[in-house]
Amino acid sequence: MQRGSDRLSVHRDDEMKHELRGLLQSGHPTRTEEWHDPEPVADDDPAVAGGTESVREAPLETVRLELARILRRTSFPAGPQQLARTLRRNHAPDALVEPLDHLPHKARYANVQQLAEAITRPE
Secondary structure (H helix, E strand, C coil): CCCCCCCCCHHHHHHHHHHHHHHHHHCCCCCCCHHHCCCCCCCCCCHHHHCCCCCCCCCHHHHHHHHHHHCCHHHCCECHHHHHHHHHHCCCCHHHHHHHHHCCCCCCECCHHHHHHHHHCCC
């Protein structure tokens, strides 16, 4: 019998390898408990949040919804640099943060509607 600092016995180690073999070879989850698996994107999730759509191509309502979900009322009035920092701090998708870099630095936005209009406006 091997003595060492292993937390598990040799038998338990072999048992764990056997349990993982199906998962590693199949390429898809083999668990019976569904709560272990990541949840897929819902049909009604905004496309901007999933990164499947550009902000400029997205409808104004979708962009406004995503911005309002992430930003708070206390974030306004603010300039694009301050709003970009707040979005990054709140882990917003890059698709929402990047367009703020192209806005005029001296611009001020009083609410989410003004910001969404500035982002989705064609150049």
